[in-house]
Amino acid sequence: MQTKTKNRIALSLLPQILLVKWLSFYPEFIENYYSLGFYQYCAKLFRFLNGWIPFSLGDLLYAVLGIYSIRYLIIKRKCMVRKPFYFLKNGIVVVAIAYFTFNMCWGLNYHRLPVSIAIGIKENSNRDDLRSFVQELIDKTNETQLLLANDSTAMIETPYTNQEIFDKTIEGYKRLEKVHPFLKYENPSIKNSLFSIPLSYMGYGGYLNPFTNEAQVNSLIPPFRFPVISGHEVGHQLGYSAENETNLIGYLVTVHNEDMYFKYAAYAYALSYCLSDIKQNDEALFQSLLPKINAGVLKNYEALNAFWQAYENSTEPIFKAIFNSFLIINNQSDGIKSYSKVVLLMVSYHQKYPL
Template sequence: MNNRLKNSIALSIIPQIILVKWLGRYPQFIETYYSLGLYPFLSKISRTVFGWIPFSLGDIIYALLVIALFRYLILRRKKIKQEPRAFFRNVFVVISTAYFTFHLLWGFNYYRIPLSETLALEESNSSEQMVLFVEKLIDKTNETQLLITTDSTQKVIVPYSKKEILKKTIAGYQKLDSRISIFHYQRPSLKNSLFSTGLSYMGYGGYLNPFTNEAQVNALLPNFRYPVVAAHEVGHQLGYSAENETNFIGYLVTSSNSDIYFKYSAYSYALAYCLSDIKKRDEATFDLFMAKLNEGVKKNYQEISDFWLSYENPAEPVFKSIFDTFLKANNQDKGIESYNAVVSLLINYHQQHPL
């Protein structure tokens, strides 16, 4: 690649950013021509090409890129010192290329019409609505836990392998599609991440590889939480970028599944977000709700808490901060806090479709 071409590619990052931010001001255009137009076509191609591979090709590509980076820095260290301008130009060539590819293959979904608008759901709720919803959700979670274990003091142990859970997740999407067609899911590409240990130390339950369109799930997650996280990542694969939206989709798909273990996963997941929200507002009310939970449900919550605590490390807040900044730079004003915004979607959905 000659220097003129490299310079052009490196400098193109500036008009690219301007174009993305300008187009982002027109969500209806993005929704019509990208999220419902170009993106489904490109994503189906990616899932067709990579979905049949039983392992995560995207993880391997990332690993090879990291190795290539370190190899380049070691072997070219003298030249980098001698020609720093050329080095930084090469860095921006990579950044510019990645920025273009990311937005072409997935990133424009950050600027689409909110799911709440598509489904005609409010994005706010009153304290009274919250309390009534949580009371119903506690009853549903307790009831499901008791149906599974026949003992309110026993935690739920999901008897399926991770591979079986992934298959059942796909079946759940097929069932939901009969009610809400926008969640139609073809040519699945849903896999365990090869870097699940790394994801655990970073504090992540999974991620979507935007370049291969593979939905990656942290294979080390406790089984009772795994189904809803898998469904969450497929939500990203369908073109929904906002974390509160994919949390909601993950709940909707998993609770719609005919399998009782999946229903428990969904109810306990939604309840955890609601209780977390209430704890921030009113700790006394939170304590009252916790007292109503079956001991078995509490043990499952302790299980997921112990899981994350076992991987706690000084670098985790750094990774969370980077992701928070990434979300804010991509039209998610609340950053990582947007995960918790799922509560309003849950409450308003169940106003129309009672539990």
């Protein structure tokens, strides 16, 4: 690449950042012309091109780039000392290209209108409504667990492979589309991540690769939680970036599935978030609710918790802090805490669409 070209690309980084910041003040524009316009064609094209590939093309791309970068740093280490500003400029060039590609392929969705507007709901923080909703969830979760196990003390073992769960997730989206047409999912591309072990150590259930539009799911996640995470990552593919919104979408597509194991996963997922919210704000109420939950349900929660505990390590908080900063920079002021704000949306949703 010629020096003049490199200089222009490097100098474009700041204007790019300012342009994205300026566009963030016009979510209606982004919604109409990017999220519902350009992005839809771009995303479907990527999923059409790589959805049929059985492995994660995006993960493979990251691996190759990572190896190349390490090799480059090793080979050029002496030159980096002699010409630090030259390599700094090269680094800025790479960042500028990546930033442009990220925003064109997916990133501008961080600044679109909230999914709550498309559904026609608002966040509901009323504590009485939450308590009422939790009681309904407990009844639904217990009822489904007992139906599946015929024993209130038995932990539910979801009998599906990861691929079967992916297939059922796609079917769930076909059903959800009938209720919410804007969540239509075409050209599916959901895959097990090649980085599932690292993802487990970092504490992540999955991610969307914005450069290939592949929904990556941590293949090690217990089947009890796998359906909702699959639905969550597809929600990102559909162009919804806020984590509380994709948590809601993941829950909705799972609970709308005809399969009872999926319904159980959805009810238990929603219940766990609501209980966590109540525990933080009303310990006495939390303790009074626990005895009402079937022992088998609690065993599923314990097994999921044991899975994450097995991968706990000293680096996990670092990765969480990095991701928290990434979310804040990208228009999610609550950072990682935004995940739990799904409770406000679920309470409101089920006031409009009762369980």
